[in-house]
Amino acid sequence: MSDTLTDLAVGQLRNALRAVGSPDFFEAYKAIFSARMAFGTFLILRFDPGQRPVLLNRWIEPEKLLGRPLEDYMEGSYGFDPFYLHRNLPEGGGLFRLSDIAPDRFFSSEYYLRYYRGTGLCDEVGLLAPMSNGGVAHLSMSRRGEQGAFRRGELRYLRTYAPLLLELLLQHCEAAAPPPSAQPISARPPLADIIRAHARDRLNINLTQREAQIAGLVLKGHSNGSAAKILDIATETSKVHRRNLYRKLVISSQRDLFGVFKHLL
Template identity: 75%
Template sequence: MAETLTDEAIEQLRDALRAVGSADFFEVYKAFFSARIAFGTFLMLRFDRDQPPLLIDHWIEPEKLIGRPLEDYMESSYAFDPFYLYRSPPEGGGLYRLADIAPDRFFSSEYYLQYYRGTGLCDEVGLLAPLKDGGIAHVSLSRRDEQGPYRRGELRNLQGFAPLLLELLAQHCNAVAPACPAQPAAARPAPSDAIRDHARDQLGVSLTLREAQIAGLVLQGHSNGSAAKLLNVAAETCKVHRRNLYRKLVISSQRELFGVFKHLL
């Protein structure tokens, strides 16, 4: 490990293991991180495909962030979150920096500029731990502008402990956050369906499935090339669909696209 496994670290990990499945786990688990790295938010959630996140517990440094970032995230903004959208962590889980898993144009996307940076956050590290029933446990540690981005040494230190921290997270969430039975009527529609329905019903615009899919990917921070790879089409084909999308909506920029559909994703 990057850090020697000191007696203090062993005791903190033992405390976390003893607290798995109990109301004490969150604070004990957070304390292990606090002793090694500074952060402005510490969130623990469960992700399930096509369902809103389940907030298990959270800590946000009081009166430091702008607006109501947690409420906005839980209501709708999670649909743009690269951690929520990342569905293929390895079997044992992983620890990632936001930049490691974000789409190629994420940092110029309107979500990042308006929502993420607008709250006063500048960087994020997250753990993603697959659960036995198919869900994913997630812990997010965000840094504020005043704290600056994470440094390489800090991340190397956390990576050394990652296997233990991921296992503890998975065990706790398996115990306290079982998957809810699927409720088809309450499940969120696919982003492309929501986009097409809104365009048809509210704007009087008929979008093709491909145009709606591209709209969703662009909003999440994908370039034409990245979206084309995900959809298995040629990059030029993706450009044509995007031009047609903008023409139908009478817009000319990603910012305008974000304004039209941000509440749907």
Template identity: 30%
Template sequence: MAALAETLGSDRFPAALRQILSQCCRFDSMIISRYEGALPPVSLYQDLDELQAAITVEFYASGPYLLDPLYQACRNGCSPGAYRLMELAPEAFYRSEYYRAFFRKISISDEIGVLVQDGAERWIIVSLARFSRRQRFEAADTARLNAAFPVICAAVRRQWGQAETPAAGFKQPDWEDRMQTFGSGVLSPREREVVQLVLQGHSTPSAAAYLGIAEGTVKVHRHHAYSKLGIASQAELFSLATRHLAGAG
């Protein structure tokens, strides 16, 4: 901990932070990003090679981040701390468009997010990942990280945190409000509910259970929604939704 304090404000801080975190749990890569409202994340640190960084950092920031369970947890009022990805992901995560379009491409087996709040709409996420074919993280890993979280949080905010007051005239976009307007004026209320559940990773059975309707009815609503939006696949839905959520559509 003393070494961490000594490196504050220097380019040696990420290495010191990595050493402290590695004493809590074993991981293969560390990515640190700052999130502000619905704006694309700013990469603060990553230890990937050039190809991995192009997919995991650059492509992620182009839109997939908006459907990342760690980011959504921050936007939805999750308490700061360390969480395994699957503690925050929806039930049908492995059938979600986020998984298909992004997560499975980055060749990791599991992820822990250390969520540090830096203001009402600002978060810094320290992502710890294990590469594919490695053992998944266990509850004991997040328990050790959470035991050290007060020190980790204070150090991360001291190194990369920003002033509490946003720039004059800056209005933070609201993820939930923008999500609620996706398809507005085009889709029926029920079609919009189905589309939002699909984007969040729900399967047809889980969406049907959530809405209290038949699975066949969910499929009909989804088909009608795709037709009205002029798309034919979940990949196209993902692209359209991320552009809307980012304010480009």
């Protein structure tokens, strides 16, 4: 695949630039990508500080995905999304593939198996651009299993022109007002707090703060070692907390843990 911009591509970029902040931007922006690659979903979101994600625009291939993935995402499963959680961004933002930023056990987590792969999706790339309010502008583009993963040439094209694509995305998300149906709603409390409160109030089980933190990280797809690094504790200490967590809940696996707390997602 050539990385040289054709006259058509230049025209598409010009159209998107002219439409920044207007209702015409989404289709103009999507055309830049659809001319180069297939995808099953194409979403523009804003991750504002302390708020749930705001969905600015969406396109989902009609009648191709299973279940209600977007509804589940907006209702709460966004808290497990590696793109939503990724905040270590370079100046100007960047292009990321799901496999590059996901926790080390994400692809064997119950969340991934049930809420991601279960919908029929198999791969995702995203643009993440820091906004002036401290939030993040996000483009999510996913592929279905039948379409296969994003190809090397497609990723090379996206990486080559990421600075321009990121700037267009950022300028639009800064300028565009959220639709009336998508006004910001306060984000949920940290997952560890939700888990600890549910265990105490509904299960009559007292989890320590560390045990609840471990539970949340395991559900997000982190191994003992990865959780230990995030919490700045030793891996063996992480293992002890996990064993104590499982003992209190009378479970023996990550799948069991998901079963106890899945309704909190």
